[in-house]
Amino acid sequence: MPLPPGQRAVEGFPRFGTHLHHPPPPVPEHPVIEIDGAVTAPVTLSETDLAQLPRQRMETDFHCVAGWSATGLVWEGTPLNSDHGAPVRLVSPRQYGFVNTKHLCRIEFHTSPPADPEKWSPLAAHRRARVWEEERHRYLPARVVRPIYHRLIGPIRALSARGSEKRTR
Numbered sequence: 001m002p003l004p005p006g007q008r009a010v011e012g013f014p015r016f017g018t019h020l021h022h023p024p025p026p027v028p029e030h031p032v033i034e035i036d037g038a039v040t041a042p043v044t045l046s047e048t049d050l051a052q053l054p055r056q057r058m059e060t061d062f063h064c065v066a067g068w069s070a071t072g073l074v075w076e077g078t079p080l081n082s083d084h085g086a087p088v089r090l091v092s093p094r095q096y097g098f099v100n101t102k103h104l105c106r107i108e109f110h111t112s113p114p115a116d117p118e119k120w121s122p123l124a125a126h127r128r129a130r131v132w133e134e135e136r137h138r139y140l141p142a143r144v145v146r147p148i149y150h151r152l153i154g155p156i157r158a159l160s161a162r163g164s165e166k167r168t169r
């Protein structure tokens with residue numbers, strides 16, 4: 001499978017996130033997903049509810065917006081450890097990693113897109129984040145942010161690894 005534009009394959013599947021110098025959050029004994037916001041009635045899905053949904057096995061590559069890709073991952077049901085998002089993770093392989101929310105516990109529906117942040121951010125995420133369209137940044141073209149994001153990979157990986165060490169110690 002060819003990689004999307006501007007991506008490089010890495011060995012393994014590193015833990016990765018800008019605030020992940022913290023250990024992964026503890027997994028509740030009975031995890032739930034709350035669904036609320038612009039819905040006729042809010043619902044809370046329990047583990048039992050989730051287990052009854054149809055299962056799907058997915059073999060996909062995973063692409064971080066910073067430019068690394070983990071290849072040949074297999075997703076199915078519950079192979080999930082807390083570094084990678086327990087109890088529940090959203091998997092959307094055609095969108096950059098930041099859309100693939102780990103430790104998912106709540107989904108809030110809105111009837112309109114969220115307002116743009118008041119302050120301009122150099123890391124303003126693209127709203128759709130499609131990897132094959134290289135939608136990395138909300139305002140800047142991909143070729144401008146590519147080299148900047150590549151340089152962030154090392155430091156963020158190191159921070160994220162430190163967070164998981166803290167838990168195992």
Ligand SMILES: Nc1nc2c(c(=O)[nH]1)N[C@H]1C(S)=C(S)[C@@H](COP(=O)(O)O)O[C@H]1N2
Nearest residue numbers: 014015016017018064084097098100101102
């Ligand atoms: N809750 C949460 N989900 C998250 C992140 C995070 O920091 N916190 N990082 C995102 C980013 S930028 C990437 S690339 C992937 C990394 O997934 P991994 O840590 O399982 O490799 O998770 C995404 N989901």
Ligand SMILES: [Mo]
Nearest residue numbers: 064065097098
């Ligand atoms: Mo990412």
